[in-house]
Amino acid sequence: MSHATLAAQARALAAREVSSVELTRAALARIERLQPTLNAFVTVDADGALAAAGEADAARVRGDAGALTGVPIAHKDVLMTEGLRTTCGSPMLADFVAPYDAHVVAALKAAGTVLVGKTNMDEFAMGSSNESSHFGPVKNPWDTTRVPGGSSGGSAAAVAARLIAGATGTDTGGSIRQPASLSGVCGLKPTYGVCSRYGLVAFASSLDTPGVFAATAEDCALLLGAMAGHDARDSTSLDRPREDYTRTLREARGAKPLAGLRIGLPREYAGDGIDAEVTACIAAAVRELAALGAPTVDVALPAVKHSVAAYYVIAPAEASSNLSRFDGVRYGHRAARYADLDDMYRRTRAEGFGAEVKRRILVGTYVLSHGYYDAYYLKAQKVRRLIADDFRRAYEACDVIAGPTAPTAAFALGAKSDDPVQMYLNDIFTIAANLTGAPGLSIPCGFTRGGLPVGLQLQAPSFGEARLVDVAHRFQQATDWHRRTPPVIAS
Amino acid sequence: MPLTQDDVLRIAHLARIDLDPAEVAPLHAKLGAIFGILDALAAIDTDGVAPMAHAQDVALPLRDDAVTEGDRRDLYQRVAPAVQDGLYLVPRVVE
Numbered sequence: 001m002s003h004a005t006l007a008a009q010a011r012a013l014a015a016r017e018v019s020s021v022e023l024t025r026a027a028l029a030r031i032e033r034l035q036p037t038l039n040a041f042v043t044v045d046a047d048g049a050l051a052a053a054g055e056a057d058a059a060r061v062r063g064d065a066g067a068l069t070g071v072p073i074a075h076k077d078v079l080m081t082e083g084l085r086t087t088c089g090s091p092m093l094a095d096f097v098a099p100y101d102a103h104v105v106a107a108l109k110a111a112g113t114v115l116v117g118k119t120n121m122d123e124f125a126m127g128s129s130n131e132s133s134h135f136g137p138v139k140n141p142w143d144t145t146r147v148p149g150g151s152s153g154g155s156a157a158a159v160a161a162r163l164i165a166g167a168t169g170t171d172t173g174g175s176i177r178q179p180a181s182l183s184g185v186c187g188l189k190p191t192y193g194v195c196s197r198y199g200l201v202a203f204a205s206s207l208d209t210p211g212v213f214a215a216t217a218e219d220c221a222l223l224l225g226a227m228a229g230h231d232a233r234d235s236t237s238l239d240r241p242r243e244d245y246t247r248t249l250r251e252a253r254g255a256k257p258l259a260g261l262r263i264g265l266p267r268e269y270a271g272d273g274i275d276a277e278v279t280a281c282i283a284a285a286v287r288e289l290a291a292l293g294a295p296t297v298d299v300a301l302p303a304v305k306h307s308v309a310a311y312y313v314i315a316p317a318e319a320s321s322n323l324s325r326f327d328g329v330r331y332g333h334r335a336a337r338y339a340d341l342d343d344m345y346r347r348t349r350a351e352g353f354g355a356e357v358k359r360r361i362l363v364g365t366y367v368l369s370h371g372y373y374d375a376y377y378l379k380a381q382k383v384r385r386l387i388a389d390d391f392r393r394a395y396e397a398c399d400v401i402a403g404p405t406a407p408t409a410a411f412a413l414g415a416k417s418d419d420p421v422q423m424y425l426n427d428i429f430t431i432a433a434n435l436t437g438a439p440g441l442s443i444p445c446g447f448t449r450g451g452l453p454v455g456l457q458l459q460a461p462s463f464g465e466a467r468l469v470d471v472a473h474r475f476q477q478a479t480d481w482h483r484r485t486p487p488v489i490a491s
Numbered sequence: 492m493p494l495t496q497d498d499v500l501r502i503a504h505l506a507r508i509d510l511d512p513a514e515v516a517p518l519h520a521k522l523g524a525i526f527g528i529l530d531a532l533a534a535i536d537t538d539g540v541a542p543m544a545h546a547q548d549v550a551l552p553l554r555d556d557a558v559t560e561g562d563r564r565d566l567y568q569r570v571a572p573a574v575q576d577g578l579y580l581v582p583r584v585v586e
Contacts, residue, residue: 099566192546206545235551309532312525320506327507329579334572341582342507350509358508359518363525365506366498379532381542386535388543421524437546462546 006071006165006219013060013070020060020070024053024114027072030163031116037488038139040148040158042077043085044117052114059112068226069112074167076152077118078125079105079210080199084115088201089123089133089151092332092352102199103234104168104210104227111226119154119167123354124323125175125203127151128426131417132356139413140183141486142452146410149179149426152213156183159213161488166214166223172204173311174405174430176211177442181405181455184444186472186482187213188220191462192437193238195224196231204318205236207311207434216482217443217472221245224465240463248470256293257474263289264299264398269429275408281446281454282404285475289402292474299394299401303386304432310387311431312424313367313380319357320364326352359420388436391461400471401459404429405442409452433459441468444481453481494519494526 004012012018028046035041049072056070080086080098087093101109109115122132130138130153138153140146141161148157152169156179159167169176171189180187188211195210202208212223225246230239253259265286270279290296328334328348335347353361367376394401406426416422433440438461445456456475458468476482499519503510510518564577573580 096570099563099570232552232554236545236547238547238549303535306532306535309529313529313532324506328572329581330567331570332572338582341584343509344582345507346509349507350511353508359521359525361506361508362499362502362518362522363529365502366494366522367529369502369505375533376529378542379535379537381544382537382540383532383535385540385543386537419524420521421528424525424528435543435546 004165005216006214006222007216009071009165010067010222014065020053020056020114021050023070024049024072024116027116027164034161034163034488037144038141038157038161039136040120040138040154040161040163041074041117042087042089042120042135042154045084045115048084049114049116056112056114066112068108068222070114071112071166072114072116072164073108073223074117074119074155074158074164075105075115076155076167076169077121078170078201079168080201081105081115081118084118086118086201087134088125089121089135090352090354090357091134092326094134094333096332098199100199103196103231105199107227107229108168108223113226116164119152119158121154122151123357124201124319125151125170125172126319126356126360128174128178128423129417130154131413132354134354137413140410141488142184143410144488146412146452147182149182149406149410151175153179153183155213156180156185156187159185159215160486162215162485166212166219168227169211169213170200171209171211171434172207173315173434174427176213177405177430177440177455177457178426180213180442181457182410182453184453184484184486185213185215186217186220186444187211187442188224188465188468189433189440190224190228190465191439193236194228194465196229196234196237198231198233202322204315205322206318207315209434216476217441217469218246218249220441221466221469243466245466245469247466249473258289258471259293261294261400261471262398263294263296264394264401265296266299266301266304266394266401266403268301268304269403273407273425273428274404277448278404278408278454282456285445285456286402288475288479289471292478297398299397301390301394301432303383303390306383307387307431307435308424308428310380310383311427311435312363313376314384316360316364317368317377318364320361320368323357323361356420384435387432391432391436391438395461399460400467403457405455405457406430409448409454429457438462439465439468441472443472443475444484446481494523
């Protein structure tokens, strides 16, 4: 049962083959055993989880159970959880206990899921390796000398090590898809506006997107279905009809289930800077998709090469504004010693933020400052439009775009932690979906010779989540990459 | 124009982040490397391109001008570093 998918756990719960208390105890035992090795969690709430599991079992007896009632999950520690500490991986919020639940947390609670704890992350979701967490780096379950990716590395590692079947994450520039790729799990970033940002501690408000991790595309769809929905408390939350993202998965389509689907292959997603083993895995995955009936077409995304530069102007600009709220007055850390109010702000922020967060605040402050706004911020917003126009044109010729999620497999802890530019270049394939707002899904599609997972990124136009899930599900029916588990489980 | 150490001190002041003097030179070097990639934006032709501020081209919704939230002051102030009589305490700013 411990390796079961979320869907299988839900079926076993519904059939009364297992109780939520049993599933939750087993998850807590796995977490206790592997936490010292992986450091995937910042906070584990055993008492709260067992109480919630007991309530879930009672609800089932009453006949009140929904599709996910009793399934243990975890939330990234950037999503506020009432009564349970929310740290954002930062000294600034090391002792912060949120007074309310994030919308997606409340939605998954209402769906009956059992929260076992909060997962580790890069500080304020700023990073691609999980090394900027105040609570220490998360280790990659496939090789504990390597990073799990970031910023949602704790969620990715927890699902990869099968501690839990599903977890939330947030994706501002790739923070779900890149760790999913490096840790060998599925990670779905939905369309911007599909999931409410209420109670998600803001990094870059025009890009931040709540999403999910699981072992299968189907499980991602189940979690997303429970999290999505309009929320008037987030002015960017979209009022759309609710969707069943699994609605096409049971259609019988024969040997060519992807017949008629056009897969776009951007020429910009191949070549320099991409590891040869990653390229080989992606090519094999594309051949598999073709064997399932999907013809491939070449598409061009010429402006995508500018996405790192545009993103690292826009995201820090928004971050510098959002993080100005941390001033030591209303919540979070306050310096112990200061001369006056201004000195209190300066010392509080110097002590409360780590090095990468400070760098991004400073970059953002600079690009928004008098005399530089047009050259950087406005220019980056224009480049953002060029990138969105590229995708719009590409989708005239294809339905889904396929390529690598990240240019390399998991790199060694410490390899890039002192070189922000090298770290930023990890996001080269993931950033565009944040700039355009469109959905992206990373699924395991192979391994390097060294046994490290490689992720295939599937992208679709906005609101194409169900199509992405369908393509990934058909791929996963024909392959077993997503069923491989890291050796640390058996250790 | 390359970022100078004076720029670093100026933006740190604007961002209200205290810098240890020993931090300034290494921080300047790292920020300089970051601006090395950001400065490539200048060469991109964006004539006639409308800036894109947001993923969805929708107008922000307006709600009725009505009170919807109850009084949660005590709850929200439980997480504040220093409060008294429902007020946030800060160092004296007016003598």
